[in-house]
Amino acid sequence: MSAQETILDVKNLRTLFLTRKGIVPAVDGISFSVRKGKVTGLVGESGCGKSVTSLSIMGLIPQPPGKIAGGEILFEGRDLSKLSYKEMCRVRGKDISMIFQEPMTSLNPVKTVGYQVGEVLRIHQRDVADAEVRRRVVEMLDLVGIPEPESRVRAFPHQLSGGLRQRVMIAMALICDPKLLVADEPTTALDVTIQAQVLKLMMDLQRRIGTSIILITHDLGVVAETCDDVNVMYAGSIVEQGDVFNIFRNPSHPYTRGLLRSIPDTGGTGRKERLFSIDGMVPSLTDLPPGCRFAPRCTQARESCFKEMPELVPVGEGHFVRCNRAREAC
Template identity: 50%
Template sequence: MSAALTEQPLFAVQNLRVAFGHGGQYSEAVRGISLTVNHGEVLGIVGESGSGKSVGMLASIGLQAETARVTGSVRFKGRELVGMPRRELQKLRGSRIAMIFQDPLSSLNPVMTVGWQIAEALLLHNHDMTKKSAMQRAEELLSLVAIPQPDRRLHQYPHEFSGGMRQRVMIAMAVANDPDLLIADEPTTALDVTVQAQIMQVLADLQKRLNLGLVLITHDLGVLAGHADRVAVVYSGEIVEQASVEDLFVRPSHPYTRGLIASIPNMAVERDRLFSIEGTPPVLGKLPGGCAFHPRCTMAQDICRRLAPPMRGTASHIAACHFTDLPERHL
């Protein structure tokens, strides 16, 4: 899973902010996220539902709601995406940048065959391709994501596929045009454990074969443990910790990260009940003062209520906590 290092990141997000509202009244759902993804690297983004991880990544490629206000910088292969004309963004999305959405059933058109939907994604970005060659390529893609009998499945409709098979179809559509960056938003949601493992293996195989930069958005740290190179932990619209996957699990530095890891069921540890983080995430637009996590944090002191902690640490491991044991050098 080692990342192919380049002088310039494939994808670089700097101080991304996303706010929703109307009439001049806005509330920020994403509050200054910064991250990078290199060629051939898997970046995991983890956090509770409503933390802003999906909204941030959607907005980074221009898929925010019309009522959203996006500021900051998002650079893909050196090109600035924030403020890019819609027509240019549309040329990038689906060709150089691809996304797998959360719900494959609602993302697929129920009245079009699976094969034609994949072929349509090919024809949209390859104007010299014929319909016949697009359907042939669609069959190859179904085979690539390990769908049995792709020649027959090609002519079936989404409702004739299981949840795991529909997810494979979404993956096939996403990689149809050999993208450089793939964003997978909760690709294993609502799937049983066996199918989850199969889907993640398909993604891992494709990522290595195509040397993709992969952003894996999830609330499941267990999924990231075996597949990510680095992990960004998001809480209340901010990244509170970022580290290599090994360092994050061995030496978590933010109380929220430690709480998430402690919440993973562990048969080797005897407990009367499963651990859970006390309280609930703050409501959008009603953030507490200081550190956003302090109302739920067992380590909170007066300084946590007064001052938002700076991000600090090393180039390979950073966290935003007044009491982290990472170096004092602020980043």
């Protein structure tokens, strides 16, 4: 099965930040892989380390205060964390590209969108003629569903709506046919109806071009709609990993279960019932509990959970859980 071929292997990645309050292990030993042509989700709440993971992959961690302290990021067998700045520049935008959450601040306000999309091409393929760049840009804007692309290439970012700006970002990310696209909360800043459009566009393009995608989001709805594989993150580590159907049908970590049950019911029957909610709050990364990081909030925690950090153990085909009670409870 070609689906088993992986394009990116993250192995035991540790990214630290050195701050006045001490060392913050924002990402603490996570491993996951991205299958070729598939959408892999990184899900979690704010501060769980999902964005730091994506920035580590892109080599965009500000150093200092950040530091990749260990692990490997294997992209087609090459360890990205060992590449020099120059080498990484050649990978970024060409082999791996990224879409950010905020389409307004990610575009340069004083350059036309056509110039900005074309710039990526010019950086990575120096010998292309201007007319060719222009043709490719128009083609790309058309592909991402921007109406009247010939005239829109001359538009400035502020002349476009949020949805169109995010489409421009997608065009910019895809113009060099990257093998991997890292999308960090690509639709969070958009309105619901626009979000639905942009998600559909991303999925259509993904199917058409075959790009692999890492999708970072806090929205379980978006995950269910788009991802093939899911990694649930909590306080810097992955707590559950598996196929999207497994995760939603058979969530095995108490945190995943809690998250899923916290979503206000969209099915319609459960109005006015109390929502399930996870007690307490996410621990501070400078002051992590010694055992399982979720134990202080977990209703099923036992004594052993407070003592040692559980390993990621398999509970089914390609389904892993970091919980001491995974096998007995479910």
